[in-house]
Amino acid sequence: MGDPFDLAAGWLQEHLLIPALYACGLMNWEDVSYGWALFAMYGAAQVAVTFAVCLPLERWRPVERWPDAGAVWVDVAYTVLSRVGILPLVTYVLFYRAQVAVGGWMADRDLVPPTLEGTVPFLLGQPVLTFLLYAVILDFAEYWRHRLSHRFRWWWSLHALHHAQRQMTFWSDDRNHLLDDVLSFVWFGVIALAIGVPPLQFPLLVLLLRFLESLSHANVRLSFGWLGERMLVSPRFHRAHHGVLAAGQRSCNYGAVLPWWDMAFGSADFSRDYVRTGDPSGEEALATGTYWQQQRAGLRRFIRSFARRRVRA
Numbered sequence: 001m002g003d004p005f006d007l008a009a010g011w012l013q014e015h016l017l018i019p020a021l022y023a024c025g026l027m028n029w030e031d032v033s034y035g036w037a038l039f040a041m042y043g044a045a046q047v048a049v050t051f052a053v054c055l056p057l058e059r060w061r062p063v064e065r066w067p068d069a070g071a072v073w074v075d076v077a078y079t080v081l082s083r084v085g086i087l088p089l090v091t092y093v094l095f096y097r098a099q100v101a102v103g104g105w106m107a108d109r110d111l112v113p114p115t116l117e118g119t120v121p122f123l124l125g126q127p128v129l130t131f132l133l134y135a136v137i138l139d140f141a142e143y144w145r146h147r148l149s150h151r152f153r154w155w156w157s158l159h160a161l162h163h164a165q166r167q168m169t170f171w172s173d174d175r176n177h178l179l180d181d182v183l184s185f186v187w188f189g190v191i192a193l194a195i196g197v198p199p200l201q202f203p204l205l206v207l208l209l210r211f212l213e214s215l216s217h218a219n220v221r222l223s224f225g226w227l228g229e230r231m232l233v234s235p236r237f238h239r240a241h242h243g244v245l246a247a248g249q250r251s252c253n254y255g256a257v258l259p260w261w262d263m264a265f266g267s268a269d270f271s272r273d274y275v276r277t278g279d280p281s282g283e284e285a286l287a288t289g290t291y292w293q294q295q296r297a298g299l300r301r302f303i304r305s306f307a308r309r310r311v312r313a
């Protein structure tokens, strides 16, 4: 007997993926389709675990209660689409292909692909430590990606979709504009390639980091205490990032999993307590529209962000 993920992935590959790939003339993707199916199963399990951990927390001590929580459903759709469909495809299939291509290109030029163990020999034979160090480096990269997405007007016009949600829950982590997702994947993927994350570890790292990111969006009065909040991003800490800004207030707490980068680069604020979330500057469709209404409104805002700059110049 194989494990249930293995069985489910095998079934999915045989009955769904291979027929679909052949129907579309994409037979050369068959070799990676099993991995995709496997990570789609892990993604589905991750959604189930996130639900099992976060829902009781949200019921236990919610920050807000809404008479009509209708806006949460679109976030559920974002999460399932992202975790089961897009993330396994990008972090396993495309990353694997990219690593093979880069490895081949470097081998042709007698270059050795970079690895963390190659740079830091102390890590040889320390797989757990190496895995954690990869997570720390990727989280550092994520901090700067996120901070820059608030800095540039065109990038903020896309990222604003993430901030539009006034009914923020653990489902809200994946509510992003598709173009913003593409930028994130390229950013994350290029850095993972540069530091030599092995192809199987990359989707596992994303599973781990995204689980903690879901938790940090939960609608729960949960702080990790003075020290804990400085070790790991808590729901209280990330809610402050989503808070509606008062006049003169600056955005804070960009960290995804570790608050260390905010502390090191002067963007941490541990004092904002369970603030109201949302982005009053955006149109209503970004907050309460359907999936496609949100995507279209985000695209309109993105296009306008360039037009406005031209008028000024």
Ligand SMILES: [Zn+2]
Pocket: 146, 150, 159, 162, 163, 241
């Ligand atoms: Zn943000």
Ligand SMILES: [Zn+2]
Pocket: 162, 173, 217, 238, 242
């Ligand atoms: Zn967020």
